[in-house]
Amino acid sequence: MASSVYVAGVGMIPFVKPGANEPYHLMGAEAARRALSDAGVGYDAIQQAFVGYVYGDSTCGQRALYQVGMTGVPIVNVNNNCSTGSTALFLARQAIASGAADCVLALGFEQMKPGALGSVFVDRPSAFEDFDAAADKLIDAPGIPLALRYFGGAGLSHMQKHGTPLSSFAKVRAKASRHAAKNPLALFRKEVTAEDVLNDQVIWPGVMTRLMACPPTCGGAAAVLVSEAFAKKHGLNINVRIAAQAMTTDTPSTFDAGDMMRVVGYDMARAAADKVYEQAGVGPKDIDVVELHDCFAHNELITYEALGLCPEGGAEKFIDDGDNTYGGQFVTNPSGGLLSKGHPLGATGLAQCYELTRQLRGSAEATQVDGAKRALQHNLGLGGACVVTLYERA
Template sequence: MTQRSFVVGVGMTKFEKPGSRPGWDYPDIGREAATNALTDAGIPYQDVEHAFLAYCYGDSTSGQRALYEVGLSGIPMVNVNNNCATGSSALYLANQYVRAGLAECVLALGFEKMERGSLREHWSDRVAPTGRHTDAMAARRGLTQAPLAAQLFGNAGREYMERYGVSRETIAKIAEKNHRHSVHNPYAQFRKEYSLAEILASPTVHDPLTKLQCCPTSDGGAAAVVASESFVESHGLWGRAVEIVGQALTTDTGSTFDGSDAGLVGYHMTRSAAQAVYEQAGVGPEGVQVIELHDCFSTNELITYEALGLCPAGGAGDLIAEGAVDYGGTWVVNPSGGLISKGHPLGATGLAQCAELCWQLRGEAEARQVAGATAALQHNLGIGGAAVVTMYRTPAR
C-alpha cells in the first residue's frame, strides 16, 4: 500500500542572468535554495533522510558539493540529469521514495550555473543525445543557423499554424501574458511588461519565434521537501503541507517520431503523462485552477494546452483569444511568468514550478495569487527526453 505524500517546504533563489552576481557559484546557489526550503518547512536538515540533486551543467558529484554547504549528515544522495525536466525528475524520485515508504522526509534540490547564450552540446566527440530528434526535424523542415531548440519548438508552432490557422499574433499573446505576470514575481529574472507590438517587433530567432518569446539561460536554484503523512502529523506541518495527488514521468515512444513536429518536442510524452495523472487523481484539468507549464518558447505553451487536455485538437488559439488561460479565465497559466520571463536554470526549473504552485495553494503568492486555488497542475519537459506532470491540492485530513 502506498503512502500519501506532501510537499511541506519550498524555496528558491532569484533567477539571474548568468554571471551577473560575481562570486555566486553553484554551492552558494544550492545552499540558498535548500536553506530556504528547510526554513519554509520549519525543520532542521537533520530530519532529511535522502536527497535527490538536480543539475545539468557540472561534474559528477556537484550535487553533493552543493548540499554539503547545508550539512554533512551522511545521508544517501543521488545526482539527477534529465535535460530540462531535471528538477521535476528529482521531485518525482523524492515522491516515489516517500510513497513507497522508503523514507519519511526527502529533499529535492535543483540548481544551475549556466553559460550565457543559447544552449549547445558540450561533447563534440560523441553522438548528441538529441540527435535522433534533430535528424528527424531536419528531414522534415531542414536546418537553419538558429539555435536547435528554437528550431524544434518553432517548427512545432509552424505546424500548428499550418494545421489550424493560428496567427503569429495569437502565439505572441502567450509571451505578452507571461511577461506581464512576471512583473509581480520577485524571483523572476525579467520583470518587465512588454506590449504585443514590442514582442512581435523583437528580433526573429526562428519564425514564428521572436527573442521575447524565448526563455533565457539563467543561474539559480530551487528546492522542495517531500514528506509522508506520518511525518506531517508528528511535526505539526498540516498548515504548510500541499498534497501530491498524481504524478507521472514519461519518456519517448515511437510516437515521438510519427512525422509530426509536435511529437519531436514532447507532445505525446506530455499527453501520456497527463492522462496518467488525471487517472491517479480522479479528476481532470477541469478540477484545477492554476497551472505552471514548460513555456521554454511560446509555441510550446500553445501546443501544451492541447496535450494537457485543456482544449480539443486545434482549440489552443481559442483559449488564448477568450482569455481562458489568464486571470479571470478558466485557468491561470504561468502566474510566475513562466520560463520566458522567470528564467530557465535547467536543474531548478521543475522545482521552481513546484514552489510557485505550493505558494498559490497556500494563498501566499501575494500579487500573483489566483483566487480560490485549491488544486494545481505542473508540466516540465526535457527533449531527448522526459516529461513530468504533477497535480497538487490542498490536503484533506
C-alpha cells in the same frame, strides 16, 4: 501511490542572468536552506536527497548540500535535461510513497552560460542524433540553433495544421510578462505587449522573434517532501498534497508521426497528463492553476492542448478568450513562466513546485489565484522525459 506525500517546505532564490549569479553550490545551498526553513525542519531530519543539475561535473549535488550539512545521508545526482528538477521531485515523492523514507529533499540548481544551448561532450555521439534526423526531414531552417529549431518547428507545425497566427505566440509572451511583473523572483519583470513581441528581433522569419524564447538563467529551488506520519509527529504543515504524478519518456510516435510537435514531446505530455488525471480521478476542468514548460511561447501554446486545457486546434481561441490568465478558465504560469521568470534547467521543475505550493497555501501574494484548490505542473526535457504533477489543497 502507497502513501500520501506532502510538500512541507519550498524555497527558491531569485533567478538572474549568467554572470550575475553566485557559484552553483552557493545557489543550491541557499535554496535548500530556504526550503528547510519553510518546512520547519533541520537538515538532520532529511533522510534522502535528490539533486538536479544539467551543466556540472558528477557529485555537484554533494558540493552544494555539504554547505548545508554533512550527515551521511544518500545524495543522488539527477540529470534529465530540462525536466531535471521535476525528475528529482519524482524520485523524492517515490521514496516517500514507497515507505523507503519519511522526509526527503529535492533540490535543483543551474549555473548557465550566455547564448543558445549546445553540447558539452562533443567527442561522442549526441543524445539528440535521432531528434536532429527527424527535424532535418521535417523543417528547412539552416543556421537556426538546436532548441529554437525544434520548438519553432513545433509552432510552425501548429500554424500549418490549424491556421494559428504568429500573433497567438506573441500574446502568450505578453501574458507571461504581465504575470512576471508581479513576481519579485522573476528575471524579467518588464511588461511587453503582443506588438512589442512581434516587432522584436526576428530569429526565424514568420515563426519566431527573440522575445518568444526563454533566456539562459542561473538559480536554484528546492522542496521538502514528507509522509503524513512524519508531518504529524513533528507538527509540520501538510496543507499541500501531491495527489498524483507521472513521468513519461518518448514512444515511437516521436519520430514516426512526421510532426515536429511530436518530436518536442507533445505525446509524452499528453500521456503523462492522462495518467495523472486518471490517478487523481479528476479532469482538466478541475484544475485552477497551471505551471507549464514554456521554454518557448510555441511550447506553451501546444501544451495547452496536450494537457487537455483546450481542444486540439483550440489554442488560438483559448488565448483570445483570456482563458489562460486571471479571470479565465485556468491561470497558466502565474510566476511568469520560463519565458519571464527564467529557465535555469535543473531548478525549473522545483521553481514550478515552489509557485504552485504557495498558490495552494494562499500565500502567493501578488500572483495569487483566488480560491486555488488544485494545481497542475508540467516539466519537459527533450531527449526525453516529461513529468506532470497534480497538487491539491489538503
